Amino acid sequence: MRDPRYDILFEPVRIGPVTAKNRFFQVPHCNGMGHERPRSMSSMRGTKAEGGWAVVSTEECEIHPTSDLSPEIEGRIWDDDDIPALARMVDAVHAHDALAAIQLVHNGPTCANRYSREPPMGPRHEPVSMYDPVQAREMDKEDIRNVRRWHREAAVRAMQAGFDIVTCYAGHGLALPMHFIQRRRNIRTDEYGGSLENRVRLLREILEDTHDAVGHKCAVALRFAVDELIGPAGIMGADEGRGVIELLADLPDLWDVNVADWKNDSSTSRFSEEGSQLDHVGFVKSMVKKPVVGVGRFTSPDTMVSVIKRGLLDFIGAARPSIADPFLPKKIEEGRADEIRECIGCNICVAGDFTVTPIRCTQNPTMGEEWRKGWHPERIAPKKSEASVLIVGAGPAGLECALWLGRRGYQVHLAEAENAIGGRVARESRLPGLAEWGRVRDHRHVMLAKMPNVSTYLASRLGPEDVLALVKDLPADHVVVATGAKWRRDGVGRANAFPIFDHSSVFSPDDVMDGVEIEGPVVVFDDDHYYMGGVLAEKLAAKTPVTLVTPANVASAWTANTLELAPINRRLRERGIRVVTSKNVVSFDGSKVGVSCVFGGPLETIDAKSVVSVTSRLPTDSLVHALRDRLSIRAIGDAFAPSTIAAAVYSGHRYARELDEPKLTLPFLRDGNLRPRLDSAP
Ligand code: ADP
Ligand code: SF4
Numbered sequence: 001m002r003d004p005r006y007d008i009l010f011e012p013v014r015i016g017p018v019t020a021k022n023r024f025f026q027v028p029h030c031n032g033m034g035h036e037r038p039r040s041m042s043s044m045r046g047t048k049a050e051g052g053w054a055v056v057s058t059e060e061c062e063i064h065p066t067s068d069l070s071p072e073i074e075g076r077i078w079d080d081d082d083i084p085a086l087a088r089m090v091d092a093v094h095a096h097d098a099l100a101a102i103q104l105v106h107n108g109p110t111c112a113n114r115y116s117r118e119p120p121m122g123p124r125h126e127p128v129s130m131y132d133p134v135q136a137r138e139m140d141k142e143d144i145r146n147v148r149r150w151h152r153e154a155a156v157r158a159m160q161a162g163f164d165i166v167t168c169y170a171g172h173g174l175a176l177p178m179h180f181i182q183r184r185r186n187i188r189t190d191e192y193g194g195s196l197e198n199r200v201r202l203l204r205e206i207l208e209d210t211h212d213a214v215g216h217k218c219a220v221a222l223r224f225a226v227d228e229l230i231g232p233a234g235i236m237g238a239d240e241g242r243g244v245i246e247l248l249a250d251l252p253d254l255w256d257v258n259v260a261d262w263k264n265d266s267s268t269s270r271f272s273e274e275g276s277q278l279d280h281v282g283f284v285k286s287m288v289k290k291p292v293v294g295v296g297r298f299t300s301p302d303t304m305v306s307v308i309k310r311g312l313l314d315f316i317g318a319a320r321p322s323i324a325d326p327f328l329p330k331k332i333e334e335g336r337a338d339e340i341r342e343c344i345g346c347n348i349c350v351a352g353d354f355t356v357t358p359i360r361c362t363q364n365p366t367m368g369e370e371w372r373k374g375w376h377p378e379r380i381a382p383k384k385s386e387a388s389v390l391i392v393g394a395g396p397a398g399l400e401c402a403l404w405l406g407r408r409g410y411q412v413h414l415a416e417a418e419n420a421i422g423g424r425v426a427r428e429s430r431l432p433g434l435a436e437w438g439r440v441r442d443h444r445h446v447m448l449a450k451m452p453n454v455s456t457y458l459a460s461r462l463g464p465e466d467v468l469a470l471v472k473d474l475p476a477d478h479v480v481v482a483t484g485a486k487w488r489r490d491g492v493g494r495a496n497a498f499p500i501f502d503h504s505s506v507f508s509p510d511d512v513m514d515g516v517e518i519e520g521p522v523v524v525f526d527d528d529h530y531y532m533g534g535v536l537a538e539k540l541a542a543k544t545p546v547t548l549v550t551p552a553n554v555a556s557a558w559t560a561n562t563l564e565l566a567p568i569n570r571r572l573r574e575r576g577i578r579v580v581t582s583k584n585v586v587s588f589d590g591s592k593v594g595v596s597c598v599f600g601g602p603l604e605t606i607d608a609k610s611v612v613s614v615t616s617r618l619p620t621d622s623l624v625h626a627l628r629d630r631l632s633i634r635a636i637g638d639a640f641a642p643s644t645i646a647a648a649v650y651s652g653h654r655y656a657r658e659l660d661e662p663k664l665t666l667p668f669l670r671d672g673n674l675r676p677r678l679d680s681a682p
Contacts, residue, residue: 395423
């Protein structure tokens, strides 16, 4: 039964002509499936509706070929052929008594129209975002009329597809109505430029057009970034953000407010906490009579209640918390708040957009797999045999495997060498800013404690003979090796195919996490390019001078995909860490590190007493090699192929799903378009 403290979260809220059954609102989020993989996209959205979200929205949907974000895959509503794919999503959402929302966008100068080849356009002549050698041309009055017409037609198509809420988009610095508001972009001298009232004109007209076209049936929402967090150069909450709200006040049926740009809106847990946007958006509700939704990686029902009671928001908006746990509302409603799989704020989900691949989530391995693999975030097929399983290693892979094998009803024995579970997430969550990553362990810990058929043995480092004995004594039919991986100390990685280090003052990330004393000054050689090099540099810099050397052209290069590139590089500078880019480390003699420019040129040296080598890892898989001919034994997670935490969780989950199930030729279904005229085209 629901805790009465949370009743307020389940009150219905009226939005224009429609009513949301509770206060849980899945705001727009990209997913790398969109118009290219509509079955996958709609199934994912339907699962959220099943999980209790009262409103489930699409990602941004491009309204016209002049707004073409290819190759990134968003939503698309260019013409009637896009209706069936979107209607499929609406049906999936309606099947669970939730409202379906669509966010319409014209991306103006922030898209290069790589696929459509249409010249981009915006309030002024300016180069497009990204480094495409392409400029957006200044829109004339006819262009403005066209954009309004396309938006109106898209709204009508959205209504035909069955959407309940049509969201006009002026957020993230990604949408034309926001570009018109931005002083730095809008230098027009006509009635669309100059005063704030003039710069808001396009947004006002789009809102009015949308109301006029579909307002009798659909609620018209506005997603607006009230602060760009760049001071007076941008929209500031205290100044023009407030001004826009005053000017539009009760024109939208719902205000969906956040901060821009995307990296600020979807800031990772390394850089901001739950509810961090409230300081910026909290003022909106006092200025409007219409309901307000806002986000802030809300996962705690107590925080949610407090946000509503303090009159800051009417809806708990969520993208990432709904990705990590599509059943978050249901769990609160059913008195199972302790079972919420809390988002860890790592932004692996965001990386799908940048890498143009279906969304993945560290906490929720079923995300994006709902249709193509038939994976449900809460349900799994019961066991198909009486087999019992010994899992060696309780890191993310072993824990996830144990949890879902346990859910299937198998007898599971989980042996862990250390005195605590968690493996790499236990260790890495102690690094600066990564505390929330411990939630990967915590959720599984809570769930496993409820399972009588899963036994966990701590301080149990198993060798081959131990495994053989246990398999006999327990007994166990299958052995799963989830023993993780170790960082190399020899420097082998992307830039160096052969060992470059053979010195006792070269350390690995494992050494740093083990608390080994490291004498400075230190060179951190980052040939991994994700978070580890940067975060270790940050940790070490608290005690000693640090230089980070990387063959990439920027520190922690891959974190561009998790929206962390700017905050990480800012933090490295703030901590006084010297960053040397486009240089490979080639030697270390105990006092000097030899570095070579990746573009050629003479060798240079950097003075250092120690090197921390962050290059690559090797699986800890000796158990498999020792026993593979004698037992049913398999490695999963990092012990099989070192990768992200998300990949380890997925690997453990997959083992549990596939045990005793028939092997498929292809492990998933392939998705494709649903556009009728295209399908019948020659
Ligand atoms: P993954 O990311 O694949 O889950 P981790 O490195 O996070 O891998 O976790 C591996 C876990 O396995 C660690 O907690 C480690 O202590 C444990 N482990 C490693 N070798 C053994 C062993 N021989 N017996 C039991 N546990 C082990
Ligand atoms: Fe949260 Fe990470 Fe999952 Fe994204 S990938 S929803 S940030 S846990």
